[in-house]
Amino acid sequence: MYLNVLIQLRQDGPSTASSATVGQLTEINPAQVRRDLTHFGSFGRRGIGYDVTTLIDKIQQILGSDHTHRLVLVGAGHLGTAIASYDGLRRHGFIVSAIFDADRRKVGKRIGDVIVQSIDELDRTLKDQAIRIGIIAVPPDAAQEVADELAAGGVRVMLNYTPQVVNVPEGVQLHNTDPVRELLHTLYYLSRLEGVARV
Numbered sequence: 001m002y003l004n005v006l007i008q009l010r011q012d013g014p015s016t017a018s019s020a021t022v023g024q025l026t027e028i029n030p031a032q033v034r035r036d037l038t039h040f041g042s043f044g045r046r047g048i049g050y051d052v053t054t055l056i057d058k059i060q061q062i063l064g065s066d067h068t069h070r071l072v073l074v075g076a077g078h079l080g081t082a083i084a085s086y087d088g089l090r091r092h093g094f095i096v097s098a099i100f101d102a103d104r105r106k107v108g109k110r111i112g113d114v115i116v117q118s119i120d121e122l123d124r125t126l127k128d129q130a131i132r133i134g135i136i137a138v139p140p141d142a143a144q145e146v147a148d149e150l151a152a153g154g155v156r157v158m159l160n161y162t163p164q165v166v167n168v169p170e171g172v173q174l175h176n177t178d179p180v181r182e183l184l185h186t187l188y189y190l191s192r193l194e195g196v197a198r199v
Contacts, residue, residue, distance in 0.1 A: 001026050002036070003059045007091070010052050018049035060093070068093045070129060072155070074146045075137030076101040076109065076116045079161055079179075083137060084111045094133070098125050102142070119149075126153030133157045140164035147174075 005025045009017050019037075023030035037043055040062055043055050073084055073096050083089075084096045099111055102119045109116045117125065125131070134155040136146050143164035150158055151172050160166050163178045 001028075002033075003056065003063065003092075006052055006056045006059070010056060015052055016049045017052050017055075021049070068095050069133055070095050070097040070131050071133035071135060072096075072098045072100070072122070072126060072131045072150070073135045073137060074100045074119070074122065074150070075135075075161075076103070076106045076111060077137065080135075080137035081111050083135060083161070084114065097129060097131065100125075102138075122149055123153045126150070126155060131155065133159075135159045135161065136166070137161045 002022060005022060006017065009021075009025075014021075019030040019033040022028075023033045026033070028036075037050070037055070041058065043050050043058055071089075071094055073080055076084075076099050080099065080101075084099055089096065096112070096114055099114050099116045100119045100122050101107060101116050104118070106116050107118045131153075132155055134150040134157070136143055136150070136158060138146050140162045141164070143160060143162040143166050147158060147160070147166045147168055151169050156171065157173045158166075158168060158175070160174060160176045161178060163180060166174060166176075168174045
């Protein structure tokens with residue numbers, strides 16, 4: 001969250017930002033902002049704030065996004081195409097280096113700079129390119145099989161964009177980020193604000 005806000009600030013022009021500014025943009029108390037950032041080192045100067053570019057560099061080093069990470073995307077449908085086309089990935093050092101789909105009609109299609117490959121080529125590509133990050137954007141009934149293939153191919157971090165509960169082996173980090181689940185989460189708070197939900 002801090003990184004996204006700081007990148008936006010840098011695009012807007014300010015070279016420094018106070019904890020109050022960062023706090024306002026992230027909706028986090030400025031004292032908490034200072035505590036969070038101090039946990040990783042001393043970056044700010046009293047009365048001046050944080051040098052935006054320096055702090056971006058430091059946070060990127062902490063997150064490991066100061067260099068590029070290649071990832072594989074499985075699923076070239078509407079959601080997969082949107083993910084592969086999202087400029088924010090590249091801005092944070094993530095490069096979609098391979099896209100796969102089981103639908104023969106999508107194989108050979110170009111999404112950005114990448115040609116969609118047959119799912120049959122997934123294992124070989126994972127091993128040849130030593131890709132460790134995978135995104136699952138397939139129909140829910142195919143999610144577990146794809147997760148299994150990704151894990152077998154050496155992927156250690158997966159983002160699951162399906163509502164399907166997926167099991168991964170020990171040593172593999174799974175993050176579920178189904179858009180419908182996120183909307184339901186926000187709908188709960190909206191309904192509480194409007195007095196619809198009963199607690």
